[in-house]
Amino acid sequence: MASKDDSDDDDDTAVKGKKGKKAKPEAAWSIQVGAFKEKSLASDWVKSVKMRFDDALAESKSEISKNENGWYRTRFAALTKEQATKACKSMEARRLDCMVIKPDA
Numbered sequence: 001m002a003s004k005d006d007s008d009d010d011d012d013t014a015v016k017g018k019k020g021k022k023a024k025p026e027a028a029w030s031i032q033v034g035a036f037k038e039k040s041l042a043s044d045w046v047k048s049v050k051m052r053f054d055d056a057l058a059e060s061k062s063e064i065s066k067n068e069n070g071w072y073r074t075r076f077a078a079l080t081k082e083q084a085t086k087a088c089k090s091m092e093a094r095r096l097d098c099m100v101i102k103p104d105a
Contacts, residue, residue, distance in 0.1 A: 028103035029084040030063070030077035033096065039064065042072035049074070049096070056087035075101065 033049050036042040046062045060076035060083075067073060079087065081100075088098040 027059075027078050027080050027083075029079045029081050030075045030101045031060075031079065031084050031088050031091075032073055032075045032099045032101055033091070034074040035067075035071040036074070037071060039066075039072050042074045046074045046076075049076075049091075052094070052096075053087065053091060056090045059083060060087070 034042065034045050036045065042064045046064060050057055050062060057076050059079060061078040063073075063075045063077050065073050065075070076087070081102075084100045088100050091098045
């Protein structure tokens with residue numbers, strides 16, 4: 001199966017390393033909801049999670065970042081610790097694995 005060139009994505013998902021607004025220090029927490037080998041799968045997953053948990057993630061900014069092993073991490077950032085914890089608990093209650101990530105992690 002041919003691989004799609006991901007460099008021309010038109011969605012509003014932030015990719016780490018691009019310039020954007022910096023989160024306030026108190027809103028620097030995030031939630032990781034998955035990791036994928038293909039960027040297109042990561043992008044589709046972020047959109048799906050955002051739709052399912054729109055209320056809990058209303059204040060967040062979606063991010064996809066590639067780690068040193070080639071995995072695309074899917075996260076929702078720019079949250080306070082309380083927002084991140086509450087959103088993750090909401091996800092877990094609906095059987096979606098997630099992990100609260102502290103600032104600078």
